[in-house]
Amino acid sequence: MTLAAAGHGTLAAAAPQGFLSPTGVEIAFVLVGLVTLGAAVVTVTTRQLVHAALWLVVALGGLAVEYLLLTAEFIAWVQVLIYVGSVVVLLLFGLMLTRAPIGRSPDADSGNRPVALAVALAAAGALVWVVADAFRTQWIDLDKPQGTTDVTGSILFRHWVLPFEALSVLLLAALVGAIVLSRRNAARSDRDGAPGGRTGAGDSDKEQR
């Protein structure tokens, strides 16, 4: 409450724009936001699985543009590199490895789709109402950039070093976990597939030890 009051006091005084006189940044933000939101909706509603992954690229790229408009340039490039570059490629590999159908698959949505739609619409209505009512009088001052690469790097390696190192350990653990999950299943399918399964199993067990 005090934080909001303080923020209101300083920022509303610093940025006295009207609600119905949008600046150019606001217009660009809303247009890119509409594209992002439309791509996200197509991602969760399309019946072609590969198209869903490709529309996800559009949504994540649109979010990178939003980060640029919010003057967080380092986050924007990290978003492009990691999400658009690696996560979507991983998802496409997953779709290929699970032999997802190329064309339209009629069973892309499960049976509880109306319930999901009701829950999502109720959540959207409640949250939009609360958020729009709470931040109706707040403005972001975009005149001096907040997230240049220089500042982000120095803050990250000066104040956030310990979480950064813990995160690297977590990434290593995730890497090892993914390898272990894939490797054990490779040995198991080899055992299942080969007719002389017992000897193959013994060999692979010896190899693992």
Add this chain to the structure above:
Amino acid sequence: MHLAYPAVLAVLLFCVGLYGVLARRNAILVLMSVELMLNAVNLNLVAFDVWLRDALHAGQALTLFTIAIAAAEIGIGLAIVLAVYRNRGTSAVDDLRDTAELPDDGGDGDGGTDSEGAAADEPDEPGKPDGPAAGKASQKAEATA
């Protein structure tokens, strides 16, 4: 910029992701929807970091951490989905009902003991219900023991 624009966009993206998680059947599409929800959180973090002019840049640092954790999550999630696909031949999340208590099960002695026996035979791979697979599972349990 008005603060309500990024906040409302984040809320709408989160709800689109929520719909996708609840309504999709393929596990990889569920993972995509989870990515959308995480990105909505990231947008909130960046917007509020810029709004509050945080001296520690906590919002942007947490956004970087969230992106890295999402990458780890998608790697592990896809490995699990591939393992399930290799064992079951499907990646539909509503076919994986081995631990579900079905209301129309009736006697429920059969299904209960079957899944329990399979789980006791091999805890890593629960519930191939048919007979030869269960026998093979116990063989594999012996081989790995």
